[in-house]
Amino acid sequence: MTIVHTTFNHHSSEVTLLTRISRWLPASTLTVGLVASSLAVIAPAQANLETDPESDVLIDETTTWRYLDDGTDPANHLPSRTDWTAPEFDDSSWDSAAGSFGALRGEIAELNGGYTPDNLLSQYKDGTTDNKEAFFFRSEFTVDTDELDAGDEVNGAILYDDAAIVYVNGEKVRGFHDDDLPFTEDGDDRNLVYGGANASAPHYREFTVPEDLLEDGENTISVQLHNGRETSSDLYFELEHLTVETNEPEGPTAILLQMGADPSERRLSWLTDSGVAESVQIASGAVDTMPENATTIDATEQADSAHDGKQYAQATLSELTPGTYSYRVGSEDGTWSDIAQFEVHPNDVEHTFTMVGDPQLGSSGNLQSDGAGWQRALDANDQLFPESQYIHSVGDQVETYEGNPDQYLSVIAAQQLRSQPLMATLGNHDFNRSSPQDLFGQHYNLPNLADYDPTQGSYWFIYNDVLHLNISTEFRSDYDAHREFLETTIAEHGDDVSWTMLTFHRPLYSGGNHSVTGTTDGIRNNLGPIINDLDIDVVLTGHDHSYTRSYLIDADGNQVDPETSEIIVDAEGNVTDQELIANYEGTDSSQRLEDGSYVRVTPEEDETLFVTANSSSGSKYYNLQDASNYREGFQPRFRDQQREQNITGVEVDQCTVTTTTVELDGTVVDKVELLRDHTAPVITAADATVALDGEFDPLAGLEISDDCATLTTDDVEVEGEINTSVLGQQTMTYRLADAAGNETEFERIVIVAEVADEDKDNTDDEPTPTPTPTSGEDDASDPNPNLNSGTDGDDNAAGANDDVTDADRSADTDRDGALANTGASIMWAVAIGLTALAIGLILFLVKRNRLTP
Structure with a gap:
């Protein structure tokens, strides 16, 4: 069976919305919907289905529900707590109405997310402002089971606040945020308990009714709704639709490209309902049709997924070289995905990646709005950081602890993520409180996953001269295991890279609500000393939904005085006379720099900079704490909260890591350049010959270079003098140090020699460079072998031979192949x-x- 029309309308708005029901739409359609919604005003997510009258819509907004909202438990005096859901239960005394149900502080009003109930529920217990614990709903739908085709499913969508359980014909179909409901099985009022998500807006969820629960003819559907707590401000229930849908295989969907263990590797994950083994086909270059000589790579894993009716698959692409690649996933027996391209960049230290904080799609209660915000962030990244080679998320991809398929599909829907790798950090919302979240591990194919971590969120990878360490702050029972993992990985790989970066979700240094919690203090006390002991340059974190940059933190965990470590430079990198950023007060943000200026931070050895990201999707923001609330030693150096989406470009080169945090319109929040100079200056100069009694400039012919600093001959310290009145070899010593304290010393040999009268004018202005013998020549120890040509081998201490005339020297030069003058x-x-x-x-x-x- 096929649904002909899928047009959605909001109860209180004329705005037409795209469906949020990913089961009904292919991934490409969902992506287009998210992009389109990012260009328009975001309407509330509440939606109802209008279909062709001949389609099999079983329940919609016109369906009548009988409901109980008087604070009593319909299961009282019945053997089982769920007996009230059976078809034969007598609900004739209940009230009835069609549409949606709810209340906001006892009245009909618009809830967060734009939801306005059609019918008022009696929210409070008589004579109080205490919430009733639970509310109960029943209705019927009719199915001709003989008409159901092999691929047909009965699928529904529910909106609820704060918890809900759906039953069909007395059997539980699906529970939503009901895991912690403290039901008892004996006595009265067993269903009258508080519990649920306590979110700010109703949740949207989908479910499928198992075929074996369906009866031919009339079926009973029941729903119980729970308030999260006694003081909750609102409640809401709507069964948006129940529909018979034809479940045609979609083939590969939700394709996600990720980084591998090193620059030559990429990893893939995807979903499929093909029922056959799938693989990757890959070819060099950008192609529209996969060539016959394309390489086929089998999936490393393919198994049942937490997505209903789907399997997840993962594969690893190895031995890639710089260039463009085209790929697709699927199979000949099933279907292939569209072809996509990705780029393997040269393995150079100079590169840029993008840090994003807490997409947390679904946290606003409006998944469509959150998804559109995430798409806007990715689109802005294309414009603001066009050279970005991958995206680095610092945690909380989704909202729901147990893992919500629709939220994950919304994260992965963006087409950019098929071409630009996404690396995910395990956040607290990506973990089911005490056990791994299946969907996180199925969608994120992480390299070098650590065995010691039961949360399955600690791993490492190397990319373009950076060692990236990523640990799970949901694993807090054994910090020694974290230490061993970090120490071992740095010992094995730290000397092979220019930079070491550490990423985890819960921050040590932040400015919002989480900065003053006991959990954060525990992480500071345990993880902080480990970081201080290790050679880590930058730490990237999230979780606090506001932007923060720390002071430099030294090896003892102390804040480094900005007067000794920071300067402000202009857009061209020149030092300015601007004052350092003013201190903040109360809950104000720090002062932003203007005119392209930014902060340059120069750490000493073993000092670390911490950067905490704001929300990238805009799904949730935390206000800044009053400045007096921060724990001593953990105050932010810079903090910002304008309730605007942020992304951060991280530019890496040999000597600097520069983080530029921006709003999506390009407004700079904070730019900081971490200058860490590991290399000493280099001095080069050829050995020189100067005429007897001539003039000698010790800086002439001197060349200076430094990978990380601008130095001139004025910075050179010269030791020794050349006495041009004495024939022979003399030595000068040059010393040079950069601002980071790296020093170099260079010795230069200068020969004082007699020069014919006609050539004297040519030697007075500048010394004549003398070729230095290469290693392995017989006369390598002789500073000027041409002066000794034709001698009997005796060593002349003055470096000259009185028997050798100018004419002899000319003859020697001719014999070496030079043209005689x-x-x-x-x-x-x-x-x-x-x-x-x-x-x-x-x-x-x-x-x-x-x-x-």
Whole structure:
């Protein structure tokens, strides 16, 4: 069976919305919907289905529900707590109405997310403002089971606040946020308990009714709704639709590209309902049709997924070299996905990646709005950081602890994520409180996953001269295990890279609500000393939904005085006379710099910078804490909260890591350049010859270079003098240090020699460079072998031989292949050249005219 129309309307708005029901739409359609919604005003997510009258819509907004909202338990005096859901239960005394149900502080009003109930529920217990614990609903739908095709399913969608359980014909179909409901099985009022998500807006969820629960003809559907707590401000229930749908196989969907263990590797994950083994086909270059010689790579894993009716698959692409690749996933027996491309960049230290904080799709209660915000962030990244090579999420991809399929599909829907790798950090919302969340591990194919971590969120990878360490702050029972993992990985790989970065979700240094919690203090006390002991340059975190940059933190965990470690530079990198950023007060944000200026931070050895990201999707923000609330030693150096989406470009090169945090319109929140100079300056100069009694400039011919600093000869310290009145070899010493304290020393040999009168004018202004013998030559120890040519091998302490004349030296030069400085020699050379040219011209004409000479 096929649903013909899928147009959605909001109860209180004329705005037409795209469906949020990913089961009904292919992934590409959902992506287009998210992109389109990001360009328009975001309407509330509440929606109702309008279909062709001949379609099999079983329940919609016109369906009548009988409901009980008087604070009593319909299961009282019945053997089982769920007996009230049976078809034969007598609900004739209940009230009835069609549409949605709810209340906001005892009245009909618009809830967060734009939900307005059609019918008012009696929210409070009589004579109080205490919430009733639970509310109960029953209705019927009719199914002709003989007409159901093999691929047909009965699928529904529910909106609820704060918890809900759906039953069909007395059997539980699905529970939503009901895991912690403290039911008892004996006595009265067994169903009257508080519990649920306590979210700010109703949740949207989908479910499928198992075929074996369906009866031919009339079926009973029941729903119980729970308030989260006694003081909850609102409640809401709507069964948006129940529909018979044809479940045609979609093939591969939800394709996600990720980084591998090193720059030559990429990893993939996807979902499929094909029922056959799937693989990856990959070819070099950008192609529209997969060539016959494409390489096929089998999935490393394919198994049943937490997505209903789906399997997840994962594969690893290895031995990639710089260039463009095209790929698709699927199978010949099933279907193939569309072809997508990705780029393998040169393995250079110079590169940029993008840090994103807490997408947490679904946290606002409006998944469509959150998904549109996430899409806006990815689109802005394309414009603001076009050179970004991958996206680095610092945790909380989704809202729901147990893992919500629709939220994950919304994260992965963006087409960018098929071409630009996404690396995920395990956040507290990506973990089911005490056990791994199945969907996180199925969608994120992480490299070098650590065995010691039961949360399955600690791993590492190397990319373009950066060692990325990623640990799970949901594993807090054995910090020694974290230490061993970090120490071992750094010991094995730290010397092979220029930078070491550590990422985890819960921050040590932040400015919002989480900065003053006991959990955060525990992480500071345990994880902080481990970081201080290790050679880690930058730490990237999230969780607090506001932006924070720390002071430099030294090896003892102390804040480094900004007066000694920070300067402000202009857009060209020149030091300015601007004052350092002013201190903040109360709950204010820090002062932002203007005119392209930014902060340059220069750490000493073993000092670390911490950066905590704001929300990238805009799904949730936390206000900044009053400045007086921060724990001593953990105050932010810079903090910002304008309730605007943020993303951060991280630019890496040999000497600096620069983080530029921006709002999506390009407004700079904070830019900081971490300058860590590991390399000493280099001085080069050829050995010099100076005329007896001539002038010698010790800086002439001196060349200076430094990977991380701008230095001139004015910075050079010269030791020693050349006495040009004494013939022979003399030595000068040059010393040079950069601002980071790296020093170099260089010795230069200078030869004082007699020079013919006619050449003296040429030697007074600048010393004549003398070739330095290469390693392995017989006279490598002789500072000026040309001066000793033709001698009997005796070593002359003055470096010259009185028996060797200027004419002898000219002859030696000629024998080495140089042209003698005489008019006759020049004329001979010209004559030979003209003769050769004439012969060549004659041969050309003979060949051209086919003449016989």
